[in-house]
Amino acid sequence: MIPPLTFRFIKKASAVTLREIITLYRAQGWWGRRDKPGLLPRLIKGSHCFVVAEREGRVIGIGRAISDGVGDAYIQDVTVLKSERGTGAGSEIVKAIARRLKTDGIKWIGLIAQDNSSPFYARLGFKLMKRARPMLSKGSIGLVTE
């Protein structure tokens, strides 16, 4: 039998958990050589919420929301270890974050669906925004097409 997945919101994490989270960020190319591991605890603490999915105590997926805590929130950094994809972890992470945000009274929940992931979010009830495109300020680290 496959060991069950568990999900928990964290505000701080053990050194082992922090390393596992960084492994996920690195695998996705969201954590570069110049990003300091020492900043991760602040990133977690400063997020509105940060969820880890674990199997047998090992972090296999993450996701978080940044928010003013009142009206609006963005979901980001949703990723699952390649070997664990397709088992429902990604969906459960997004659902857990969305539930938490709604419980906290947040009515506007947005995200940027990177790497053609919009069908994944569409299955979870997200819709494309009309007359809107994500943009990055000059000098930001990220993919810019123009």
Ligand SMILES: CC(C)(COP(=O)(O)OP(=O)(O)OC[C@H]1O[C@@H](n2cnc3c(N)ncnc32)[C@H](O)[C@@H]1OP(=O)(O)O)[C@@H](O)C(=O)NCCC(=O)NCCS
């Ligand atoms: C997107 C991601 C988080 C999904 O995680 P996951 O654990 O595989 O998701 P689930 O198992 O809950 O998948 C739910 C369904 O969505 C589909 N799906 C998953 N990723 C998809 C994608 N990128 N595009 C289209 N459909 C996708 C799955 O095939 C599955 O469908 P099925 O039930 O018919 O098989 C994972 O593929 C990932 O980490 N990708 C890299 C990072 C990324 O793109 N993050 C999102 C953008 S910020």
